[in-house]
Amino acid sequence: MTPSYLELVCPAGTPASLRAAIDAGADTVYCGFRNCTNARNYPGLNFDQDELVEGIAYAHERGRKVLVAINTFPRAGDEKPWHQAVDNAAEARADAIILADIGVLDYATRHQPSMRRHLSVQASAANALSIAFYRDHFDVKRVVLPRVLSVEDVAALIKETGMETEVFAFGSVGPMSEGRCFLSSYMTGLSPTSEGVCAPASHVAYKEDGDCIKSCLGCVTLNKFSKGEPAPYPTPCKGRYVTHGQASYLFEEPIGLNAIDILPQLKAAGVTALKIEGRQRSRAYVAEVVGAFRKALDGLAQGNTESSTNDLKNIAEGGRETFGAYKKGWR
């Protein structure tokens, strides 16, 4: 069954971004608490309980929704912040919570059974049986699919499971299976899985090296540029590594995902919702991306399957964009 409407799910790192996303036409925004319970635990970002309540009121008054990401993996002996986050999201009347850890899913299922549960991309459920496991045990209503599937894979999964799915449409492309990547913690000691930080700014350094600039994460050099050349942020999977005597972007280019030109295909695949990545991005960025997707989706709803004008190239990561895994051959 093909849903008639594609829901636009947008990031909100701050209350101001939440309002900007809604004003620009987001159907739904997602956000997280200001601690290690969410996968974008960066300084100056995220919500406290009062801000969440206000943000949800702003959204609900306009007929929109708010999802709360509680999608890191609790540390043993210290699960309280995650349980508290589940209870707080329920108390704030969020429309759903986005979870990854089996223990947190179990807690939410028992303690907040009426709270709608979505499966985070951090759970890396890339096949029908995994999705069925989370559905059967935790009554998960929607799955955020990993960024490693082609459009054909996505269509097949939806057909087989009959589940609501949310797929990434714009933002960062991670080539690794999410929630199971320890590259950043191997270099910094801070973990995306437990602390919610990949390549934390506190461990990033740009160093002069003769005529060049080196970008480093912890003690590891991830790239080298001539002065004046734009230097992408040093994330382990977007660094340059030498193999067979040659330096290359071995894992992934510093490039942004942009699926705006394949919205008709994603809709035909049966996708329920499109996700814009980037809770760490500015309010202006959020407004611009959300506005462009709103325009494209409204056009699509009116039966316009021609590609809309794509003005987003300049703000994509590294100024370049890709269909990522959606297109066959990416593997």
Place this chain on the structure above:
Amino acid sequence: MKKTTTKTKKAASRLTLGPLFFHWPAEKRRDFYFRIADEADIDSVYLGEVVCSKREPFFEDFLPAVTARLRAAGKEVVFSTLALVTSEREMKAILRRVEEGFLIEANDVACLQALKDKPHVIGPFINVFNESSRDFLIRNKAKRIVLPVEIPAASIKTVAGGSKVETEVMVFGRQPLSVAMRCYHARSHGLNKDSCQFVCGQNPDGLQTQTVDGQQILTVNGTQTMSHGYAVLLEELASLQKMGVTHFRLSPQDIDMVETARLYRAVLNKTCAPDEAEIKLKTLTADVPFVNGFLHGREGLAWVQGT
């Protein structure tokens, strides 16, 4: 009550050989396991392909003989699954192993759905970082949990010590750091996963990468990214035993694994001091650095000297 549990566990330290992550020629792989069966003081051996299903057919014909030889030597045989199951064909292959009576090490949540009520091992690619996920998985019939490589000692103490479930920690070898759909080994040769020509077979201990500054940090093995350093937790064995860890995993590298097992067994049995075993291990591992940072709550590539 808790104290008794710990004591019981302490008496039963098991040495295991994790699944081979590398694509060795089938005959080399067979001979490796024959030697393990005949010579290695190891209790459990994990067979199966974790990294890439395209490699599976090569070893298929040798699997029955290898399994029989290991079992005849009194070793438990466990079948490890792929870390990222993406096709129905791959899932069916796993179900076939279940039917053949193998104990399964589930490395993708998909396997849990397929195994239903059958006892199984939770592999290190399913995240168990805390007691709630541990307890759920025990109720779901997990008999042993292999902890993720990133987990620090403080968490191991809670997860392993607070329950009677068997817990396993990887104490030797290159640490698997990520899994992907994309094959980086193929990509390094200008190929992709579908056209890979099995170039991963050229590097029996993984493809060494360097940073643009010449630092050796990561090793690529097909779709898997690993640490360049070998994790070596010899100094830490006694404290892991005390925490209630029951199984200690050696991950196969292209070195003398029989001798490696002998050194670890000696330290587990306290017949050899860890620092002495470390010096002997160095003679087997050439110039590959040792790492143990994750266990100490540090960056994984760190080496924290024993106290």
